[in-house]
Amino acid sequence: MKIPENGISREGVLDQLRAYRAQDPDWREGKIFGHVFHAEDDVVDTVEQAFHLFMWDNAQDTSIFGSLRRLETEVVAMASNHVRGDEQVIGSFTSGGSESCLLAVKTARDWARENKPDIRQPEMILPITAHPCFHKAAHYFDLKPVIVPVDPVTLRADIDAVKAAVTDDTILLIGSATCFAFGTTDPIPELGQIALDRDILLHVDGCIGGFMLSVYRALGHDVPDYDFTVPGVTSLSMDLHKYAFAAKGASVILYKNNQLRQHQIFTHSGWLGYTIINPTFQNTKPGGPLAGAWAVLRHVGKDGYSKIGEALKQATDAFIAGVGEIDDLFIMGEPDICLVAFGSDTIDVFELCDELKARGWYVGPLPGAMGIKPSAHLTILPRTTANIAALLSDLRECVAIVRERAPSPLIAQFKALVSGREVATLSDEVIGDVLAMVGIKDHQLPDRRADFNAILNELPAPIVDRIMTSVHNGATATEVTEPIPEPSNAVRSCR
Ligand SMILES: Cc1ncc(COP(=O)(O)O)c(C=O)c1O
Incomplete structure (x- = not known):
């Protein structure tokens, strides 16, 4: 494609965009699990309007756009409070979970350069369930990723394996709260104890689960300890564009204190331009996602999140119970929130995913590794809560179809x-x-x-x-x- 010689009318280009988009499945139907984290229309509209209000403003220089500095400070404060950070906890607004986690790793590397200067090849310990963004961080920032298994039944990090993997070169442990695949939380208190014993850092990846875990706790549900009240936790990432329902481009990275956070900041004055002070990876930084995140937290409020959280919990419980009645399937581990995966000893779950997709359900196939079988994943969302009975009915039919199918040659x-x-x-x-x-x-x-x-x-x-x-x-x-x-x-x- 080339830029057209003559510009096309606004209606014309918007029509073309709509035509492109018409080929995609509609996330509003609640049959796509993940990708778009959507609450009800009123919340979506509020976020859109807040986003538009600030979409041209630039958070690169908050001495000019002071409102964006205030919005970031307030979003970080609300996030910190949500995960029980004290007044020392400090952080930054980022473009997403990957940026938050990459920053945590870069910060750990630079902390270690200052505090553990003898280490030549820093190591980071990753349970096999840790998100690939940590491998990306290892690749970008030259850390050695050391992969450890999870317990085959609970699917939580195997603490003995973590202890055995720690060496004098280890600088950082990663624990998920929750992991993406199975919605399970690693034993954060035990990881925290190892971090304290070995004088190393512990990052809790709460990108997908951190927000809802706290909502579940407030509702009185049984939730594992994972937040800043756990001794040894030094940083925590939490996406707002997932279970807080902000527009995409919204996450926070939080640190125990600003002695640690200082290692995140990149500053450069040695060129013929203005001094760059970049706490995050971006320089030019859009105001829209930040305003959208601020608006959603304040518009939905604790009462709104509790209502959504309870509906998600009930839908997840109903789904888990329904899967329990299907002979060929079982739930992977014990999910702590509304992320679930199911596996099978008798039928091919990849075939099952294809069958479900043919009926419009976008259930994610997950590979197996380290003795854990392949499975199929669902991120249960507000718009899926009304679809659970229909999903279970199709799941039962698809299981019956796949059971009868001869294995692929x-x-x-x-x-x-x-x-x-x-x-x-x-x-x-x-x-x-x-x-x-x-x-x-x-x-x-x-x-x-x-x-x-x-x-x-x-x-x-x-x-x-x-x-x-x-x-x-x-x-x-x-x-x-x-x-x-x-x-x-x-x-x-x-x-
Ligand atoms: C546990 C976890 N960490 C990190 C990420 C990366 O987040 P993002 O896709 O916003 O970059 C994800 C994404 O699903 C995740 O589930």
């Missing part, structure tokens, strides 16, 4: 193709054959992905990473061949 073909070869060093040619075998054409994934997922699940993670990088790299380099819909009102100028 492709897995055997795949095994024959790679047999006798060292899978860790498969050539590009063999990988190309594997991709063709599972129906990847022109770098596009097939609609039904059970075979693809099953085969990926057989391969070591580095090979899967190579395959997926190549699929993505090819797909985004390819020119889209579909025609752009004609604008219905093709007035030739926007001026």
